[in-house]
Structure formats: C-alpha cells, structure tokens
Amino acid sequence: MRKPNKIVKIIKLSFTYMFLSIVSFICVFPFYWMLAGGTSTSNEVSSGNISIGSNLVENYRILVEQSDYLRAFGNSAFVAILTTILALFISSLAAYGFEIFKSKRKSKVYGVLLLTMMVPFAALMIPLYKVVIYLELSNKLISVVLPAVATVFLIFFFKQSFIKFPREIIQSARIDGANEFRIFRSIVFPAMKPTYAAAAILTFTASWNNFLWPLITLSSNELQTLPLKISILSSSYTPHYGVILLSIVIATLPSIIVFFSLQKYFVAGLTGAVK
Amino acid sequence: MKKVITLLFVAVLILTLSACKGKDADFSDGKITIWAWDPNFNISIMNTAKGIYGDDVEIIIVDMAKGDLETKLHASLSTDGDLPDIVLIEDYMAGKYLSSYPGKFADLSDSIDHSKFIPAKVAIGTFDGAQYSVPFDSGVSGMFIRNDLVTDADVAAASIAGVTTFAQFVEAEITWDEFIAVGQAYTARTGDAFMANNFADGGLFRTILNSTQSWYTNADGDFEFNGNPGVEEASRIYKEIYDAEVMFNGTSTEIYKAATDWATWVDPLGNGDVATVTTGVWISGTVKSTTANSGDWTVMKTPRADITGAVNYSNLGGSSWYVLADGDVDESVAFLKAIYEENQDNFYDTILINNGAIGSxxxxxxxxxxxxxxxxxxxTAIWNDFALWSALIPAIDYGFYTYEADEALMNAMPAFLDGTSSLSTFLNEAEVAAKSKVE
Incomplete structure (x- = not known):
C-alpha cells in the first residue's frame, strides 16, 4: 500500500514544481529579456534576439553622453531619499498621534483622511500644481518632494502597527518623566524598525518611479528625473531599443537594492512589528 | 540611537535647505525657453538654429517626450503654470490648443510674413482669421520604392495606361488601385510583401484622406464619416489592400506585411521584406540608415484616391512653432523670424543635410x-521633388479632434476589413464612437 502512495506523492510534487517553474519563468523572463536587451543593439532587440549581446559598453556610452542620464539619476536619488526620510518621519509621528492620544474628534478626522485615499491623483494634480505655483516652488526638486511627505496611506500603515504596541510601556515611560517625543524616539521607534523598513521600501519605490507629478512640476532639462528621461528616450522617431532597455535596467537597480537590503524586515513589517 | 536621530535631522535639514535655494525657474528675461520633442530631429534642428542665431540671447531647449509635452502643456495652460516662450505643436493638435486656450498664444499675423510659407501649413496655424504658427517641418508624403526589387514585368502586369516599364512607373501619377495591381504582380512573382501596414494605425488612412482634399469633419467642424467621400474612399482602399491576395507557390499570399507597431513597420524597410513605403518625408532618415541599400531606393508621387478632387500630393504629420503670449514674445519672434522666415546662414540647407528635414x-x-x-x-533630386510636392498639398482644416476620430475609426476597422460590417455600418459605428469621445 505504501508504494502507490509514494508514487502519487511524487506525481503531485512534480506537478506542483512544474506549475511553479512555469509561473517563475513567466515572472522572471521579462526581466531577463530587459537585461539581454540592454546589452544588444537596436536591431538585435527588434528582431527578437533574447541572448546576451555585446553592445553593453556602447549602449552605456550613448546613454550617458546623449541623455544626461547620470544627472537625472542624481535628481531621482535626491527626490526619493529626501521623500522617504521626510515621509517616514512625518507620517509615523501623525500615526502615533492618531493611535496613542485620546480625543473625541480623532476618529472623525482620521475617517476624512482615509476618504481622501479614494481620490485619484489625476484629480488632485491641477489644484496641487496651482498651490505649487502660488508658493513659487514650481520647477524645483522640492516641489516633487513636498506633496509626498504626508501620505494617508503611510499614516494608515503606521497606525495599524502602532495598535499592537503595548500601552504599558508608554505609560511607564511617562511615569518616568519622558516627554512624548522622547517616548516616540527612544521607545517606539526602535521597536518598530521592521515597520519603518517596509514603509521605506514602499515610499522609496513609489517616489523613484513617480512620473506624472514630476512631469507637471519640473520644466528644465537639468531637473528631469529618471522616468522622464526614459520616456524621452522611448519617444524618438528612431528609438534605440538597446539604450532604452539599459536605461530601464539601471533605473530598476536602486529599488532592487533598497528592497534586498531591507528584505529581512519587510515581511515582519507587513505582518506587524510588535509580537 | 540619539546620535542617529540627530544625524538624520541634520541631514534632512541640509537637504531641505539646499533644495529650497535650488535653481530658479528658467523663465526670466533675456532668455528664450523652448519645449520640443525628439532629440534626433526637432531638438537637434533647434540646436542648429540656436548655433546660427548666436549668443546674444540665451536659448534653453527643453527636451520632452511628445505625449509628455502635450500633457504638461495642457496642465500649464489651464493653471497659468510654467510655460515656455516657444513650443512645438503637432499640426493635428494645433486646432485643439488654439481653440481651447484663446489668448494664450501670440498672434503672429503681423510679425511673420506667412505668404513666404507653403499655404497648407499656414492654414493649419490659422484660427479665427489670425495666424499663430511659424510653419516648420513638412510631412509631405511620397512613395519610396525599391528599384532593384520591382521589375518592368510587375509594372506591365498592372495594365496602367501609358506605363509599361519601371522607369515610366516612377514618373507616373498612379491611383491606389494601380498600386495594388503592381503589388499583386510583385507578390505573385516573389512571394514577398509589397508594403507593410499596421491596420490599427491611422497613418496611411490620413495620408489617403488628406490627398482627397477632405478630413474627418464637415464644414461645421462636426465629425462626418458616413457620406464623407474622402473617408469612404480611404476605407475602401484600406479594404482593397487588405483583401488583395494572390497565389504564390499554390498558397494564397497577402501583398502586405502586417505590422503591429513602429518597429515591425520600419524594420522590413531595411531588410528587403517590403518593396515600398508610402508615408511622410521624415521616413527618409530611417530608409537611409541601412547604408547597404544605397542606390536601391527611388521616390515617386503618392498614389491617388479614385474620386473627384483627389491629387497625388499628401501629408502625414509635421509640426510648427507657436509663441506663448505670456512669454518673451518680441525676443521669440525675432529669433524665429531670423531663422525660419529669413533662412539665416542657409539654415534650411543645414537641417536638410543633417536631419533630412523639409522645411515649409x-x-x-x-x-x-x-x-x-x-x-x-x-x-535623383528627391529633396527638390518633395519641396515642390509640399507646395501642392491640399490645404485642410484639421479641426480639433483628429486623434479622437482616428482612434474611433481604427477601433471599428477590423469588423469592416474581415467583412462582418458593411461600409456604412462601420462608418456609423465609428462616427458615434468618435462623437462620444468629445462630448
């Protein structure tokens, strides 16, 4: 009786692995194609060649010389890093306030905030641009950063993980004479590192890939971010596919690096930092 | 931990302050800011203009993708946001901008002598009797044909009156039906496609339509597809091409190679998979990029639709420069006038040689x-031919919504091509769809 069971198990397993292999292939193949394309000439890409080519250095030279790509990379890095730091700081403080302090109107305000999540950015874009113009911030990198530093999603995200934070610790710290900011800084923040890591990954990636808002608010070549540069590369009458794909490969790297360096915290952060 | 937090704060403070005192906007006096797209064509051409004009005025050319520029221009025009002094607008879009944002573009009727430019281009930038554009590149069309692939026998098989050889053919003014007949002879002999076409793209459709002296709209500016002779004829020609199959080695073979995007449309031009392409002159750069084909290509006039008023001259694409009323109008007009109207330092020769651009x-x-x-x-003096043809392009009022009409027609086209919709059903459906897009 044992033998047929084993066979059935092996068959089931092989089906599982086969299915998983196919799904993995479907997921990984576009990335591989992008990498292979980045090393190929335009003709090789458009003829459907999927092997690693020998044009990487030439593609990189064209990319850097013709499109001011490194400056755009610097602009994107500046915007994404500053946005991530400010957004984490401001949104987590707001979430702390919403969760820890007692107030009658708190839940109403929070409800209104959550409602704003339903409004698509395209609807907010024009009024937001008017505000930026009024404040004389248009065509400055800070105009890309500021609208992203207080996001309702991040407040919601932090608040959800603060729910589980033991109030006794906060209360005993208060008894010991610590002020609220000290409690936040020395007790809550260290315990919530996984949440911060997860939020950092989400914010950094969103900011790094942001396209529409930088397009509207930035108007000079020197300030363009990477997604804008890639869009320009793709829209020429004679597009150079190898260079375009290489630019996308390079643009993908920082998000991947940020993700893998914070990966061990990421899952813990999503499932709740405090156990 | 305290140190980390302090460091974090200092870092944020420095970054924020440095960002705040960052670069000022480019839009101040003594500078001309220009928005355009395509670094290899428009941007490169404007850089040539900048080099010729000298350093008296600082000219800043901002490079954007075409679609991005249009999004940004709409946002800035509707919010009084950052705008350039000069902007490049595609001809099909000009009517929409001029009608949607009255007063935002400078009236150039008195400052630019529009009689020096080809009439079809001037008509595009004219709104309510005022001229707003400085006409730029022409999208004059032609038929590029491989003289090493198409033979006298292919031409003779098509029974075109007075045309029996290839040499006579390239000088002739042919109709689309004659084009298809030569294509059938060519494909029946070689098994190769005569042309490539993306039937979901309206490029060829617009080329045919423009040559019939009509457009998607009636005199009131409303969409009119059904009963519009130009649209009906262009649809008929699309279907004729789609249906023109011949037998090759016992199998039914199409005279076209189906393209799905730009790359699959352009690639066959280099590798000999197709023998012709009928489109705007701007394709010449792509055709010439395969240097091995030097001497193998000839250019002839665009085939003609078979209705009254249709001519062998047409246009696809092209764009013009517009000056923003809130910008530095005087400086901008002086610059555009010197380069584009007065042809300073033979500017048009330079951009023809460097970029394959035919000016207006x-x-x-x-x-x-x-x-x-x-x-x-x-x-052959193909540039001279193109320049002569561009002066003969029918002047068309493109109206406000070319792309909306185009999309509606191309979406409904497959049912017409495969025979499930009649011509009138197809055009009715497309007309309803187009109207719903703009209401």
Whole structure:
C-alpha cells in the first residue's frame, strides 16, 4: 500500500514544481529579456534576439553622453531619499498621534483622511500644481518632494502597527518623566524598525518611479528625473531599443537594492512589528 | 540611537535647505525657453538654429517626450503654470490648443510674413482669421520604392495606361488601385510583401484622406464619416489592400506585411521584406540608415484616391512653432523670424543635410542642397521633388479632434476589413464612437 502512495506523492510534487517553474519563468523572463536587451543593439532587440549581446559598453556610452542620464539619476536619488526620510518621519509621528492620544474628534478626522485615499491623483494634480505655483516652488526638486511627505496611506500603515504596541510601556515611560517625543524616539521607534523598513521600501519605490507629478512640476532639462528621461528616450522617431532597455535596467537597480537590503524586515513589517 | 536621530535631522535639514535655494525657474528675461520633442530631429534642428542665431540671447531647449509635452502643456495652460516662450505643436493638435486656450498664444499675423510659407501649413496655424504658427517641418508624403526589387514585368502586369516599364512607373501619377495591381504582380512573382501596414494605425488612412482634399469633419467642424467621400474612399482602399491576395507557390499570399507597431513597420524597410513605403518625408532618415541599400531606393508621387478632387500630393504629420503670449514674445519672434522666415546662414540647407528635414519656407527649395542629386536615391533630386510636392498639398482644416476620430475609426476597422460590417455600418459605428469621445 505504501508504494502507490509514494508514487502519487511524487506525481503531485512534480506537478506542483512544474506549475511553479512555469509561473517563475513567466515572472522572471521579462526581466531577463530587459537585461539581454540592454546589452544588444537596436536591431538585435527588434528582431527578437533574447541572448546576451555585446553592445553593453556602447549602449552605456550613448546613454550617458546623449541623455544626461547620470544627472537625472542624481535628481531621482535626491527626490526619493529626501521623500522617504521626510515621509517616514512625518507620517509615523501623525500615526502615533492618531493611535496613542485620546480625543473625541480623532476618529472623525482620521475617517476624512482615509476618504481622501479614494481620490485619484489625476484629480488632485491641477489644484496641487496651482498651490505649487502660488508658493513659487514650481520647477524645483522640492516641489516633487513636498506633496509626498504626508501620505494617508503611510499614516494608515503606521497606525495599524502602532495598535499592537503595548500601552504599558508608554505609560511607564511617562511615569518616568519622558516627554512624548522622547517616548516616540527612544521607545517606539526602535521597536518598530521592521515597520519603518517596509514603509521605506514602499515610499522609496513609489517616489523613484513617480512620473506624472514630476512631469507637471519640473520644466528644465537639468531637473528631469529618471522616468522622464526614459520616456524621452522611448519617444524618438528612431528609438534605440538597446539604450532604452539599459536605461530601464539601471533605473530598476536602486529599488532592487533598497528592497534586498531591507528584505529581512519587510515581511515582519507587513505582518506587524510588535509580537 | 540619539546620535542617529540627530544625524538624520541634520541631514534632512541640509537637504531641505539646499533644495529650497535650488535653481530658479528658467523663465526670466533675456532668455528664450523652448519645449520640443525628439532629440534626433526637432531638438537637434533647434540646436542648429540656436548655433546660427548666436549668443546674444540665451536659448534653453527643453527636451520632452511628445505625449509628455502635450500633457504638461495642457496642465500649464489651464493653471497659468510654467510655460515656455516657444513650443512645438503637432499640426493635428494645433486646432485643439488654439481653440481651447484663446489668448494664450501670440498672434503672429503681423510679425511673420506667412505668404513666404507653403499655404497648407499656414492654414493649419490659422484660427479665427489670425495666424499663430511659424510653419516648420513638412510631412509631405511620397512613395519610396525599391528599384532593384520591382521589375518592368510587375509594372506591365498592372495594365496602367501609358506605363509599361519601371522607369515610366516612377514618373507616373498612379491611383491606389494601380498600386495594388503592381503589388499583386510583385507578390505573385516573389512571394514577398509589397508594403507593410499596421491596420490599427491611422497613418496611411490620413495620408489617403488628406490627398482627397477632405478630413474627418464637415464644414461645421462636426465629425462626418458616413457620406464623407474622402473617408469612404480611404476605407475602401484600406479594404482593397487588405483583401488583395494572390497565389504564390499554390498558397494564397497577402501583398502586405502586417505590422503591429513602429518597429515591425520600419524594420522590413531595411531588410528587403517590403518593396515600398508610402508615408511622410521624415521616413527618409530611417530608409537611409541601412547604408547597404544605397542606390536601391527611388521616390515617386503618392498614389491617388479614385474620386473627384483627389491629387497625388499628401501629408502625414509635421509640426510648427507657436509663441506663448505670456512669454518673451518680441525676443521669440525675432529669433524665429531670423531663422525660419529669413533662412539665416542657409539654415534650411543645414537641417536638410543633417536631419533630412523639409522645411515649409517656399524659397528654401531653390537652394543648392535641395536641388542636389542624392546618390542614395539613384542620383535623383528627391529633396527638390518633395519641396515642390509640399507646395501642392491640399490645404485642410484639421479641426480639433483628429486623434479622437482616428482612434474611433481604427477601433471599428477590423469588423469592416474581415467583412462582418458593411461600409456604412462601420462608418456609423465609428462616427458615434468618435462623437462620444468629445462630448
């Protein structure tokens, strides 16, 4: 009786692995194609060649010389890093306030905030641009950063993980004479590192890939971010596919690096930092 | 931990402050800011203009993708946001901008002498009797054909009156039906496609339509597809091409190669998979990029639709410069006038040689660069031909919503091509869809 069971198990397993292999292939193949394309000439890409080519250095030279790509990379890095730091700081403080302090109107305000999540950015874009113009911030990198530093999603995200934070610790710290900011800084923040890591990954990636808002608010070549540069590369009458794909490969790297360096915290952060 | 937090704060503070005192906007006096797209064509051409004009005025050319520029321009025009002094607008979009944002573009009727430019281009930038554009590149069309692939026998098989050889064919003014007949002979002999076409793209459709002296709209500016002779004829020609199959080695073979995007449309031009392409002159750069084909290509006039009023001259694409009323109008007009109207330092010769760009200034066509023979195109003066043809393009009022009409027609087209919709059903459906897009 044992033998047929084993066979059935092996068959089931092989089906599982086969299915998983196919799904993995479907997921990984576009990335591989992008990498292979980045090393190929335009003709090789458009003829459907999927092997690693020998044009990487030439593609990189064209990319850097013709499109001011490194400056755009610097602009994107500046915007994404500053946005991530400010957004984490401001949104987590707001979430702390919403969760820890007692107030009658708190839940109403929070409800209104959550409602704003339903409004698509395209609807907010024009009024937001008017505000930026009024404040004389248009065509400055800070105009890309500021609208992203207080996001309702991040407040919601932090608040959800603060729910589980033991109030006794906060209360005993208060008894010991610590002020609220000290409690936040020395007790809550260290315990919530996984949440911060997860939020950092989400914010950094969103900011790094942001396209529409930088397009509207930035108007000079020197300030363009990477997604804008890639869009320009793709829209020429004679597009150079190898260079375009290489630019996308390079643009993908920082998000991947940020993700893998914070990966061990990421899952813990999503499932709740405090156990 | 305290140190980390302090460091974090200092870092944020420094970054924020440095960002705040960052670069000021580019839009101040003594500078001309220009928005355009395509670094290899428009941007490169404007850089040539900038080099010729000298350093008296600082000219800043901002490079954007075409679609991005349009999004940004709409946002800035509707919010009084950052705007350039000069902007490039595609001809099909000009009517929409001029009608949607009255007063935002400078009236150039008195400052630019529009009689020096080809009439079809001037008509595009004219709104409510005022001229707003400085006409730029022409999208004059032609039929590029491989003289090493198409033979006298292919031409003779098509029974075109007075045309029996390839040499006579390239000089002739043919109809689309004659084009299809030669294509059938060519494909039946070689098994190769005569042309490539993306039937979901309206490029060829617009080329045919423009040559019939009509557009998607009636005199009131409303969409009119059904009963519009130009649209009906262009649809008929699309279907004729789609249905023109011949037998090759016992199998039914189409005379076209189906393209799905730009790359699959352009690639066959280099590798000999197709023998012709009928489109705007701007394709010449792509055709010439395969240097091995030098001497194998010839250019002839665009085939003609078979209805009254149709001509062998047409246009696809092209764009013009517009000056923003809130910008530095005087400086901008002085610059555009010197380069584009007065042809300073033979500007048009330079951009023809460097970029394959045919301008819209009539007098430029008589210069040496235009009249020279091009060895790539069997030593013929194709640039002179294009310049002459561009002056004969029917002047069309493109209205406000070319792309909306285009999309509606191309979405409904497959049912017409495969025979499930009649011509009138197809055009009715497309007309309803187009109207719903703009209401």
């Amino acid at each position: 200034l009539i007098s430029a066509a008589s210069s040496t660069a235009y009249t020279a023979n091009d060895p790539f195109f069997t030593n």
